Every structure is written in structure tokens, then in C-alpha cells.
Amino acid sequence: MRWLKNFRNPYALDDDIEECPFGIRPDVLTQLNLDRNFAALVKFGGVRGLALALRSDPKNGIDPFQPDSSLSTRRRWFGRNELRPSRHMKLWQHMWATLSEPLMLTLCAVAIFSTILGAAIREQRQSHGYIQGLAVWVAVLVVTFANASSLSQKERRLEMLRRQKEGTPISVIRCGVSVLIPRYEIVIGDLIRLNPGDVIPADLVFLAAPGGTCLIVDESPLTSDSTSLTKKPYVAGSRIGEEDFWLRAGSRVCEGGGGIGLVIGVGSRSQFGHAMSLVNVMGEVAPDTPLQQQLAVVTSVIGNVGLAVAIGVLIALIVKWCVSNNGFPIQYVNDNGPVTFILFALTILVVAVPEGLPLAVSVGVAFSTQRMSKHDRLQVNEVAAVETLGLTTAICVGKTGCLTENGMTVAEGWFSGTFFRRVPNRDEIPDSIAQEILLNCALNSKALVLDP
Numbered sequence: 031m032r033w034l035k036n037f038r039n040p041y042a043l044d045d046d047i048e049e050c051p052f053g054i055r056p057d058v059l060t061q062l063n064l065d066r067n068f069a070a071l072v073k074f075g076g077v078r079g080l081a082l083a084l085r086s087d088p089k090n091g092i093d094p095f096q097p098d099s100s101l102s103t104r105r106r107w108f109g110r111n112e113l114r115p116s117r118h119m120k121l122w123q124h125m126w127a128t129l130s131e132p133l134m135l136t137l138c139a140v141a142i143f144s145t146i147l148g149a150a151i152r153e154q155r156q157s158h159g160y161i162q163g164l165a166v167w168v169a170v171l172v173v174t175f176a177n178a179s180s181l182s183q184k185e186r187r188l189e190m191l192r193r194q195k196e197g198t199p200i201s202v203i204r205c206g207v208s209v210l211i212p213r214y215e216i217v218i219g220d221l222i223r224l225n226p227g228d229v230i231p232a233d234l235v236f237l238a239a240p241g242g243t244c245l246i247v248d249e250s251p252l253t254s255d256s257t258s259l260t261k262k263p264y265v266a267g268s269r270i271g272e273e274d275f276w277l278r279a280g281s282r283v284c285e286g287g288g289g290i291g292l293v294i295g296v297g298s299r300s301q302f303g304h305a306m307s308l309v310n311v312m313g314e315v316a317p318d319t320p321l322q323q324q325l326a327v328v329t330s331v332i333g334n335v336g337l338a339v340a341i342g343v344l345i346a347l348i349v350k351w352c353v354s355n356n357g358f359p360i361q362y363v364n365d366n367g368p369v370t371f372i373l374f375a376l377t378i379l380v381v382a383v384p385e386g387l388p389l390a391v392s393v394g395v396a397f398s399t400q401r402m403s404k405h406d407r408l409q410v411n412e413v414a415a416v417e418t419l420g421l422t423t424a425i426c427v428g429k430t431g432c433l434t435e436n437g438m439t440v441a442e443g444w445f446s447g448t449f450f451r452r453v454p455n456r457d458e459i460p461d462s463i464a465q466e467i468l469l470n471c472a473l474n475s476k477a478l479v480l481d482p
Contacts, residue, residue, distance in 0.1 A: 051103060052083060052107065053074075054074070054080070054084065056107050059295075060295065060299045062294070063294045063299070063300070064295075064304060066276050077237055078266075080292065081237075084219035085098075085099040086220070086221070086292065090204075091204045091205065092204055092217070092221075093205055094204055094205075104219060105217055107218075108218040109296055111213060111231065111232055112214050113298060119181070119182075121178055121179070124182060125174045125175065125178040127178075128173065128174045129170075129174055131325075132326055132329050132330070132333075133325060133326075134170060134174070137169065137170050138170060140379050141164075141167045141170060142163075143163075144159075144160070144166065145167070147369075147373055148161070148162065159373065162377070198212065198213050198229075200212075200228070200231050201223040201225075202220045202221060203221040203222075203223060203290070204221075208223060213231040216231055217296065218296060219292070220232075220292075221291070222234055223288065223289070224283050224286075224290075225283065226285060226286065229280065229281070229283075230247075230277050230280065230281045230283065232279050232296045233295030233296070233299075233301055233302075234276075234292060234294065235264060235275055235276065235291060236276075236289060237263060237290045237291055238290045239288060240287075243286055243288075243289075244260050244261060244263075245261045245285070246258045247260075248281060249281045251280040251281065251302070252301065252302060252305070258285075260274070261274055263289070278302060279295070279301065279303065280302040321420075332382055333382075336379050336381075339382070340376070341375070343371075343378060344371050344374070348368055351367055440453050445463065446460050
């Protein structure tokens with residue numbers, strides 16, 4: 031592949047291209063890909079010219095051993111084929127977020143005043159008046175830790191699921207040899223071999239297919255449109271709008287096999303990654319769930335009523351004390367006086383505020399999340415979804431891919447003149463028929479045979 035070393039794109043936009051070992055800058059390639067810029071693709075000489083600019087052979091793929099276009103060099107310039115995970119909060123950040131809720135702030139304020147007054151005043155200290163404040167502190171800590179630990183455990187499980195998904199093997203062509211590599215090892219310029227059922231791992235340009243056949247692709251993860259689209263290989267001399275040869279990451283190949291695509295967008299530089307990055311940015315501040323909204327209303331009402339009653343009782347007791355003592359004798363303030371009345375008011379607030387409510391809600395949601403997470407095929411992305419699911423009365427979903435696995439298997443049928451209500455065993459079918467079935471499976475299989 032020596033011819034690649036002297037290649038330079040004749041349509042370079044400025045002198046900055048000299049700093050890049052490839053014939054196209056990463057920002058130009060990303061913009062061409064996201065805009066599906068057919069005119070820019072033609073200026074580069076079509077898909078073949080774009081492959082040359084990326085130092086890739088349109089037939090044999092890249093040479094990962096070239097120093098100026100190695101795998102590490104491609105990842106450094108064009109990025110890795112990994113979506114940037116959402117920013118995960120640490121345990122103490124989850125605890126701080128829980129403590130910032132209105133109900134928890136009210137409980138903290140009540141606990142502070144109860145503990146200080148119960149420990150500072152001698153009479154209250156002797157009667158263990160600080161125990162009430164400590165009890166509130168225990169409830170606050172239990173709720174905070176239970177909620178934070180549940181959220182942290184959920185994020186760890188989702189991160190493990192994401193890494194497992196990115197490790198799915200995919201067939202690529204490098205140096206003219208087909209190899210299986212994990213999805214995250216794909217780089218710009220790779221040639222991807224697509225088969226029915228494959229999830230496209232990166233943004234591609236449909237380069238070639240056996241006999242010029244087309245691919246039927248489901249782009250519903252990107253467009254939410256269940257209508258499958260027909261993709262045809264790029265043909266030199268095509269006009270804008272004549273053929274659709276852009277293949278998007280996250281789409282699924284429904285029909286057609288053996289298609290070859292040139293990788294032009296990976297990770298966050300693909301259209302799917304770009305959309306996910308926008309979703310992550312917009313989704314940093316999540317709206318309150320219905321349960322959180324109801325708790326906020328209950329907290330506000332209880333707090334206002336309790337505060338009004340406490341203030342009213344405090345004023346009434348102070349007025350009665352002043353009338354009984356013909357004034358405001360300072361020496362008797364702590365002798366069944368205003369200090370005791372303040373403790374009475376705080377007691378009313380403590381009784382009015384349901385400190386067990388957030389504990390019951392957090393433990394209930396955490397327990398529900400744990401039970402749902404025990405299922406192998408069920409992952410709870412947001413704990414708030416458990417709350418919302420409790421209000422759900424009807425779920426409307428599509429059948430394929432939601433209620434079914436989108437995979438056809440044999441359940442029953444006629445084999446050699448005999449009807450089976452299950453898949454028959456090997457010894458239940460005549461040898462001649464069994465050999466024909468095995469031959470049919472081998473000829474129609476998409477399995478890739480690799481050198482040992």
C-alpha cells in the first residue's frame with residue numbers, strides 16, 4: 031500500500047491539512063457525514079476518493095501497521111468508537127442531592143434546633159430532650175444513604191451493560207483479511223462487512239455488495255419511523271437524491287448480506303452519537319416525577335400548617351406567661367418560660383413533619399428497583415421510572431422488538447412427511463433429510479470462517 035503514502039487530497043481547504051496525516055481533516059469529515067453532503071463527497075472523488083483520503087484501500091481496507099496511519103493515530107485524530115457515557119455522580123453527590131430536597135431540608139432544620147436546645151439547656155439535657163433530635167438525624171441519614179446507594183448501584187450496572195454491548199464482535203476487512211473485532215476497536219477507514227440482523231456499529235458509506243444488491247435497513251432507533259429503507263451501493267456518476275448509500279450507526283440490517291461499508295463516523299462523531307450527546311446535555315436536569323411533585327406539595331402544606339400552629343402556640347404561651355408574671359422577667363426565662371415554649375413549638379413541627387415518609391418512599395422504591403433488576407433482561411435506567419410506572423394504566427408498544435425478540439425460530443412443522451409440534455431430534459429424521467437440512471443451514475449461514 032505504498033501508493034497511499036504519496037496521496038494528498040486535491041480539494042484540501044487550507045494549509046492546516048499538512049498537520050493531519052490524512053487527506054481530510056476530522057472536522058471536515060464529521061460535517062460531511064452529519065450533513066450527508068453529496069457535493070463534498072463528489073469533490074473528494076466519490077467513495078473511492080474518500081477512502082484514499084482516509085488512507086484505506088477500497089478493497090483491502092486499512093493497514094494498521096503503517097506508522098502514519100496506525101490504529102492509535104486514527105483514534106487520536108478521529109476519536110474512538112465509544113459513546114461518551116453520561117456523567118455519573120459519586121455517592122456523596124447523590125447524598126447531597128437527596129439532602130437538597132425540601133422535605134429533607136425541613137427535617138434537617140428541625141433536627142438541628144431540637145438537638146441544640148435539648149443539649150444546651152440543663153433541664154432538657156437532664157430529661158434527655160436531645161434524643162428527639164437524634165432520632166430525626168437517624169431518619170435523615172438512613173433515607174439519604176438508602177437513596178444514594180440505590181442510585182449508585184443502578185449506574186454501575188448500566189455501565190457494565192454498556193461495556194458489554196460495545197464489546198459485541200463485528201466483521202471488518204483489514205489488509206484484505208476478514209477479522210472479528212469488538213465494536214469499540216473500529217476506526218475511521220475500516221471496511222465493515224454487513225449481514226442480516228447486524229446492528230451497524232458506526233456511520234458508513236455503502237461501498238459495495240455482491241452483485242450490486244441492496245440492503246434493507248431499519249433506522250427507527252434514529253428516526254422513530256418503523257418503515258425500512260432501501261440502501262444501494264455508491265455508484266460513480268450518481269446524482270443528488272438518486273440513491274441513498276448513507277448507513278447510520280444504531281440501525282439494523284433487515285435484509286441483504288455481504289454488503290461492505292466504509293467507516294466515516296465513529297463514537298460521538300457519528301449521527302447517533304451526536305444525537306445522544308445532545309440528549310445527555312438536555313437531560314442533565316431531569317424534571318420531577320409525579321411522586322416527587324406530590325411529596326413537594328405535601329411537604330409545603332404540612333410545613334406551612336405546622337409552622338403556623340407552632341408560631342400561634344408560641345405567641346399564646348408567651349403572652350400568657352407575660353400576663354402571669356406582670357412583664358418579662360429575664361431570670362425566669364428558663365423556668366417554664368419562653369425557652370420551654372420554643373421547645374414546645376419545635377415539638378409541634380417535629381410531630382407535624384412526617385420524618386418517616388421519605389424513609390418509606392426511598393426504601394419502597396429501592397426495594398422495587400432491586401426486584402426488577404434481578405431479571406436478566408430488565409435494567410432500570412432511572413429510579414424515577416419505578417415511581418412513574420406505578421401510575422401507568424396502559425402501555426402501547428409495537429410487537430416486533432418490544433413484545434417479541436425480532437428473531438424467527440422453528441417451533442413446529444412437517445419433516446419428512448411427519449408433523450412435529452416441536453423441533454425434532456437428529457435421530458427422528460431420516461439421514462438423507464437431515465443431510466439436506468444441514469447443507470441448507472451451511473449454505474445460508476452468515477458465519478465467518480477465520481484462520482485458526
